[in-house]
Amino acid sequence: MAETIVTMKDIDFSYENKKVLDHINFAIPRGSFMGLIGPNGGGKTTLIKIILGLQKPDTGSVELFGQSLEHFSDWNKIGFVSQKANSFNKGFPATVFEVVSMGLTAKVGYFKFFTRKHKAKIIDAIAQVGMGAYTHENIGNLSGGQQQRIFIARALVNDPELLILDEPTVGVDKENVQRFYELLYQLNSQKKITMLMVTHDTGTMTKHATEIVCLNKTLHFHGNPEEYQALTDTDLSRLHGHHVNIITHDH
Numbered sequence: 001m002a003e004t005i006v007t008m009k010d011i012d013f014s015y016e017n018k019k020v021l022d023h024i025n026f027a028i029p030r031g032s033f034m035g036l037i038g039p040n041g042g043g044k045t046t047l048i049k050i051i052l053g054l055q056k057p058d059t060g061s062v063e064l065f066g067q068s069l070e071h072f073s074d075w076n077k078i079g080f081v082s083q084k085a086n087s088f089n090k091g092f093p094a095t096v097f098e099v100v101s102m103g104l105t106a107k108v109g110y111f112k113f114f115t116r117k118h119k120a121k122i123i124d125a126i127a128q129v130g131m132g133a134y135t136h137e138n139i140g141n142l143s144g145g146q147q148q149r150i151f152i153a154r155a156l157v158n159d160p161e162l163l164i165l166d167e168p169t170v171g172v173d174k175e176n177v178q179r180f181y182e183l184l185y186q187l188n189s190q191k192k193i194t195m196l197m198v199t200h201d202t203g204t205m206t207k208h209a210t211e212i213v214c215l216n217k218t219l220h221f222h223g224n225p226e227e228y229q230a231l232t233d234t235d236l237s238r239l240h241g242h243h244v245n246i247i248t249h250d251h
Contacts, residue, residue, distance in 0.1 A: 002029035004063075005162055005194060006051060011060035013046055020046050022218045024060070028162070033188045033195040035205035035212050042216040044198045048166055051196075052080060065161075079103075079155030079163045081148070083170045092140055096150050099139050100125055103154040125157040126150070128191075129183060145176025149183065156187075163187070165197040177201070181208050202228075 004027040011024035021043045028034055036044050049055040050062060053069055062069040065077060100122050101114060114122070126135055129149040134142065139150060148168050155163060165184075169177050185208045187193045199205050206212065206225040214221035214228075220238070221228065 002031060004028065005030050005065050006196075007063040008047075008050075009061045011047075011050065011062070012058045013043070013050065013055065014058055019217065021050075021057070024215075024219055026213060026219055026222055028194060028196060029211075030161075030194055031188075031192055033185070033208060033210045034197070035202075035209035036196060036198045036215060037200065037202050037205065037212065038215040038220075044215055045166060047215060048080075048164055048196075048198065051164065052078070076158040077161045079152075079158065079160035081151050081155055081163070081165045081168050083167050094139050095136050096126060096131065096134050096139055096142075096153075097122060097136060099150055100153045100157055103157040121157055125153040128156055128187070129153045143173070143176065145172045145180055148172060148180060152183070152187075156193075160193065162194045162196065165195070167198050167200070169199065169201065177204065181205075184208065 006028040008024055008026055011021055012019070013021040024047065036047070038044055046055060050057055051064070053072070053075075064072045065074070101118075103125070104114070104118055104122070123132070123135065126132055129152050131146065131149050131153065134146065134150075139147060142150065151168075152163070152165075163184075169180055172180060181204055184195060184197070188195050197205070197209075202212075206229055209225055212221065212223060212225055212228040213219065221231075
């Protein structure tokens with residue numbers, strides 16, 4: 001049985017007396033690629049914030065790598081990538097190398113020089129996402145898909161064991177979305193990085209994920225992609241709170 005690196009038990013959370021998460025119980029096994037899906041306002045981002053320690057649940061408990069969230073401190077084990085491509089300031093004056101180096105700031109400290117070993121890690125992280133040729137390019141000159149690869153490299157520079165992505169393909173053109181998923185699949189299957197990804201792209205996610213979780217205030221579904229694809233239209237509409245069409249992208 002695979003080691004569990006995130007465990008959530010009986011999680012409730014409300015904003016101003018409005019219930020957002022209701023009795024959530026689930027776990028993320030080491031090595032899995034978990035797709036977190038569901039309607040807008042269903043609590044997906046709140047769930048991620050709780051895992052990252054940015055929100056405290058009203059009730060319940062969270063364990064990260066076998067430790068309670070309250071006592072967990074090794075945050076370098078967890079990388080996070082958000083919806084940067086859709087809102088990133090194109091005029092931001094930093095090179096790809098400089099952006100990725102920001103991932104080491106917490107470990108190295110502000111206003112300190114990077115050693116040769118640190119610089120090698122930065123260059124290696126950029127190479128892992130296939131962007132080595134752009135190391136000294138200004139980040140603002142890159143496409144949305146290329147920028148998201150750089151933000152993944154910034155997360156990878158600390159050698160995370162868990163990578164959490166909150167709708168990272170928002171703002172990325174369709175041509176690069178498939179390449180983006182292929183990169184994540186490669187990091188999961190070859191680098192053995194556990195993935196938790198929030199997405200609305202259920203068709204593509206079911207082709208790459210090992211597990212699918214559907215959240216709409218409560219946990220409506222948790223199973224493998226084959227089980228999810230076997231659900232009827234009525235089941236899907238009930239899970240998502242609206243009619244759903246699954247579109248599979250074949251390239």
